[in-house]
Structures are given as C-alpha cells and as structure tokens.
Amino acid sequence: MKPASKLYSAPAKGISAHWPQLPDMRYACAENQAMPDNSLNHLLLTFSAALNGLALYPHKHPANVALHTSLWESLQSVWQKEQDINIGIIEQALFINKHLCQEDNPAATAIAKLLIRHKIRGFIISCKLQLEELQRFTALLSQGNLNGDNFNQTLEHHNINNIHYMSRKEDSDKGRTGARATYDEAIHAIEKVGHFINTGLVPPSNEIFPAIAKMVRQTIKNPYALLALSRIKDYDDYTFTHSVNVSVIALAIGRACQLSDDDLHILGVGSLLHDLGKLKINPAIIKKPGRLSPQEYQKIKQHPEFGAQIAQEMDNIHPKMISIILGHHHHYDRCGYPAPKQDFIDSELVDIATVADTYDAITTTRPYRHPNTPRDAITIMSNLSGTQLHPRYFHALQQTLGTFPVGSVVRLFNNEIGLVVNMDNLNIENSTVRIIKDGYGNQVDNQYEIELDNSSKNIVGEVDPLIHNIDIRKTLTSSTEQKLLQ
Known part of the structure; x- marks a missing residue:
C-alpha cells in the first residue's frame, strides 16, 4: 500500500466541471508546505477505497x-481526537475537519469529484455512527442516490441517523458563532498587550498565539464570517480594533494565496501587532481632527520602529513578524517609510499586511475624514496598485471580497436595504443579507436574514450607511447575532 498522501491548504485540480465557477483566487504566492495528519489521510484513503470497491x-x-472494516478502523482512529468528522467542499477543494486537501491526493480528488457531481456541499459524521449505518451510507453514495436536495431525507428513510448534511445555513451559522468568539478573543489579547505597553512593561505573547491560531482555523473554514466582523469599527479603541481587522483581512488574502500554516501564523501575528508603536505616541496626535502638522506627521512616522522595538523584546516573535511591523508603510515600491535598512528581512508577508492595512484604514472613520464603503475602497486601492500596493495581493483581496463584499450595506431590487453578513464558500455570488430597512425606508424592528443565490442580480447597488443612519457595528452585534452565541 502506498503511503497516505499529505494534506495542506490547496485546491484540487480538475474537479469543477459540475459546480458553479468561482473567481480564480489561486495565486502562486508562496511555497506550500505539507501538513501531515496520518489519521485523516488514512481515512480519506480507506473511504475512497470503500467507494471504489x-x-x-x-x-x-x-x-x-x-474495505469497510478498514474504513471503520480509520473512523475510530479519528474519533479518538474528534467527536465529529466534517467532510465537504470549499472552493472546489475537499476539506476534512480543518484541513484542505493537497491537489495531488488521488483519494481526496476522487471524493471531491463525487460530492461535486451530486452537489453535496458536505456532511458530518458523528462518533455515534454504527457500522451498519456506514455500510448503508457508502452504498447510497456510490450508487448516486444521494444529492444535496435529498440528503437528509434519504438517510432518514434508510435509518442512518448519525450522518447529516452540512447545509449552507448551518455551515454559515456555526462559522459566524465561532467567528465572533474568535474575534473577541483577539481583541482581548491585543488589549492586554496594550495594557502592558502603557504601564511600561514588556507585553506577553502567550495569549496572542492561541488567538491567531483560532483565527487561522476560522479563516480556512469560513473567511467571510470573520471578514464581516472586520467591519466593526471602534473609534475610541481604534488601534485595537484596527489591529484585529488588519489581521483578519491579511489572513483572508493569505488563504486565497495558499500560504502555508506557518506563514499564515506569522502573517496573523505580525498584522495583529503592526501598529503597536502608536501606543508610544501622544494620543492627542493619533486622534487629532484635521491635518497633522509636519512635526506631528514625523512623530507618526516613527510608529513602525517603535513597534518593532517592542516586539523584539517579546517572546517567540519571528523575524518576519518584526518585518511586518517595521515595513507595513514601506509600500510596494519601497518608497514609503521608514527607509528599509540593510538588515531588513523583506517578505511577501509585508506586502500582504500593507494591502490589508490600507483596506481597513480606508473603510474606517478617522478624525479627519468619513469612511469609504468597501466597493469605493477597492476603487481607490486600484489606483494605488503597482506603486503603494502589491498588484498580486491587491487582486487577491479584490477577488476574495467579490462584487458586494461582506460588510457592505446594499439596496435590493425590492428597495429593501440590508447588510451583507456572509458569503457562500462554494460560490461568493451567493450571500446572506440582514434586512435593516423595508421597501418604504422604515427601520425593521426585528431584523431578519435572507439568502441570495445570485447577488449581482438581486442587489441594485451599494448605499452609504451614514446617509441612511445605519450603525454597522450595532447591526453586527444585534440580537440576531447574540442568539448565535447562546
């Protein structure tokens, strides 16, 4: 028997013929590193073999x-670590639990083709599954008797009670619940770092790394849930919310570029800490309304070096994290500030963080200007691409966000106004919109959500939330969101 293929974050080739096409977000942005997990790889191998048999x-x-005995033993092995096993499709690629499968994994490719052919987005296998249920399930799947429309009903009819379909809404709700908890944990971690800096102490990194690890996992599973939360803007705690938002956006770009797990971790931490140096600058300058004086601007320009000095004193900070902190204002053409020194470690991660920082800054209210909408921000950034912004990573962000990015306030064809709160991982033209105003312009007391199967055909355009007196932060933390956290 050949050794099990490895897993890593990359889509499978040649498996998209029967599924709606996505914008191509696969760029050769980094060397992928395999992420071995023998039990999961063996499960895929035995699952594919059982279906072939x-x-x-x-x-x-x-x-x-x-073959089914081998598959059963593989399931038992995984259940020792996980209660449930999630298998499904994201962007044409097979995933199993938190891992996307490598493109040269024949077993994963075969399973992905089968699921895509029958429009099955994914399913969850409970540890309570019985061997007889497994045998009936594989028979139904191999015979083509299961599809996305009849999945649960067919399983129920055949008395299979411990496997169920991963519906779009269920996938979305679970992702957004986890996303909110992950986002809040990151806010807490960076606030704690800020507290240590403000008291003159070296900040610990023990809470940052677990928070970023969760953000990486969340980004792989459902990047749009976190991207929606990045539209939360807190003027009073701008540095902290901006830091988390930049990390979220950078990870979404890194995911689209197929960065390795190690590079995603470095990118996430570096982006989270990128503005630490601003805590060493007079808050009156940071929050000053109106244009800064030349002297004040020179002070602001010192924050990357201040931040790098702080990070160098922290534990387990990778040199590339320091580069992100030091270089996020270097610009793609390296004509920004501070001028790169001879020992500066240049990295593509710096350019990704720069794109993320620019997008969040443009879409955020500052003392000296109103925020731009997500679509306006992309238009502005397109003019900076090739000079201040790396074209490849800007394009990756643009493709990830789609036509109407999460966090956009939009007008529907029936004149209702809503907030795009999520997108379908399988097809970003499918979005979830929370209705805020009815067709007559009245506030909706009990906000509700609708799923649009084709956003471009159902959305008239983007609207300015300020003109319509819509508080995006409040909407994202409304009672509907709170129910998801219970």
Missing part, C-alpha cells in the same frame, strides 16, 4: 467487507 464488487463481497 462498491463500484467493482457486490455489496456483500468479501473484498467490500474488508
């Missing part, structure tokens, strides 16, 4: 019995 031999043939 059913296509070749009668159901009760000894070969199928042996």
Whole structure:
C-alpha cells in the first residue's frame, strides 16, 4: 500500500466541471508546505477505497467487507481526537475537519469529484455512527442516490441517523458563532498587550498565539464570517480594533494565496501587532481632527520602529513578524517609510499586511475624514496598485471580497436595504443579507436574514450607511447575532 498522501491548504485540480465557477483566487504566492495528519489521510484513503470497491464488487463481497472494516478502523482512529468528522467542499477543494486537501491526493480528488457531481456541499459524521449505518451510507453514495436536495431525507428513510448534511445555513451559522468568539478573543489579547505597553512593561505573547491560531482555523473554514466582523469599527479603541481587522483581512488574502500554516501564523501575528508603536505616541496626535502638522506627521512616522522595538523584546516573535511591523508603510515600491535598512528581512508577508492595512484604514472613520464603503475602497486601492500596493495581493483581496463584499450595506431590487453578513464558500455570488430597512425606508424592528443565490442580480447597488443612519457595528452585534452565541 502506498503511503497516505499529505494534506495542506490547496485546491484540487480538475474537479469543477459540475459546480458553479468561482473567481480564480489561486495565486502562486508562496511555497506550500505539507501538513501531515496520518489519521485523516488514512481515512480519506480507506473511504475512497470503500467507494471504489462498491463500484467493482457486490455489496456483500468479501473484498467490500474488508474495505469497510478498514474504513471503520480509520473512523475510530479519528474519533479518538474528534467527536465529529466534517467532510465537504470549499472552493472546489475537499476539506476534512480543518484541513484542505493537497491537489495531488488521488483519494481526496476522487471524493471531491463525487460530492461535486451530486452537489453535496458536505456532511458530518458523528462518533455515534454504527457500522451498519456506514455500510448503508457508502452504498447510497456510490450508487448516486444521494444529492444535496435529498440528503437528509434519504438517510432518514434508510435509518442512518448519525450522518447529516452540512447545509449552507448551518455551515454559515456555526462559522459566524465561532467567528465572533474568535474575534473577541483577539481583541482581548491585543488589549492586554496594550495594557502592558502603557504601564511600561514588556507585553506577553502567550495569549496572542492561541488567538491567531483560532483565527487561522476560522479563516480556512469560513473567511467571510470573520471578514464581516472586520467591519466593526471602534473609534475610541481604534488601534485595537484596527489591529484585529488588519489581521483578519491579511489572513483572508493569505488563504486565497495558499500560504502555508506557518506563514499564515506569522502573517496573523505580525498584522495583529503592526501598529503597536502608536501606543508610544501622544494620543492627542493619533486622534487629532484635521491635518497633522509636519512635526506631528514625523512623530507618526516613527510608529513602525517603535513597534518593532517592542516586539523584539517579546517572546517567540519571528523575524518576519518584526518585518511586518517595521515595513507595513514601506509600500510596494519601497518608497514609503521608514527607509528599509540593510538588515531588513523583506517578505511577501509585508506586502500582504500593507494591502490589508490600507483596506481597513480606508473603510474606517478617522478624525479627519468619513469612511469609504468597501466597493469605493477597492476603487481607490486600484489606483494605488503597482506603486503603494502589491498588484498580486491587491487582486487577491479584490477577488476574495467579490462584487458586494461582506460588510457592505446594499439596496435590493425590492428597495429593501440590508447588510451583507456572509458569503457562500462554494460560490461568493451567493450571500446572506440582514434586512435593516423595508421597501418604504422604515427601520425593521426585528431584523431578519435572507439568502441570495445570485447577488449581482438581486442587489441594485451599494448605499452609504451614514446617509441612511445605519450603525454597522450595532447591526453586527444585534440580537440576531447574540442568539448565535447562546
């Protein structure tokens, strides 16, 4: 038997013929590093083998019995670590739990083709599953008797109670619940760092790394849930919310660019800490309304070096994290500030963080200007691409956000106004919109959400939330969101 193929964050090739096409977000932005997990790889191998066996031999043939025994043992091995096993499709690629499968994994490719052919977005296998249920399930799947429309009903009819369909809404709700908890944990971690800096102490990194690890996992599973929360803007705690938002946006770009887990971790931490140096600058300058004087601007320009000095004293800070802090204002053409020194470690991660920082800054209210909408921000940034912004990473952000990015306030064809709170991982043209105003312009007391199967055909355009007196922060933390956290 060949050794199990490895897993890592990359989409499978040649498996998109029967599924709606997505904008191509696959750029050769980094060397991918394999992420081995023998139990998951072996599960994919035995699952694919069992399905192949059913296509070749009668159901009760000894070969199928042996193949299902191997599959059952693989499931038992994974259940020792996880109660549930999630298998499904994200952006044409097979995922199993938190891992996307490598493009040269034949077992993953075969399973992905089967799921895509029958429009099955994913399913969850409970640790309560019985062997007899498993045998009935694989028979139904291999025979083509399961699809996304009849999945749960068919399983119920065949008395399979411990496997169920990963519906779009369920996937979305779970992702957004986890996203909010992850976002809040990151806010808490960076606030704690800020407290230590303000009291003259070296900040610890023990809470930052777990928070970023969760953000990386969340970004792989459902990047749009976190991207929606990045529209939360807190004027009073701008540095902290901006830091988390930049980290969220940078990770979304890194995910689209297929960065390795290690690079995503470095990118997430570096982006979270990128503005630490501003805590060493007089808050009156940071929050000054109106244009800064030349002397004040020179003070502001020192914050990357201040931040790098702080980070260098912290534990387990990778040199590339320092580069992100020091270089996020270097610009793509390296004509920004501070001028790169000879020992500066240049990295593509710096350019990704710069794109993320620019997007969040443009869409945030500052003392000297109103915020731009997400679509306006993309238009502004397109004029900076090639000079201040790396074209490849700007394009990756643009493709990730889609036509109407999460966090956009939009007008529907029936004249209702809503907030785009999520997107479908399988097709970003499908979005979830929370209705804020009815077709007559009245505030909706009990906000509700609708799922749009084709955003471009159902949305007239973007509207300015300030003109319509819409508080995006309040909307994202409304009672509907609170119910998801219970």
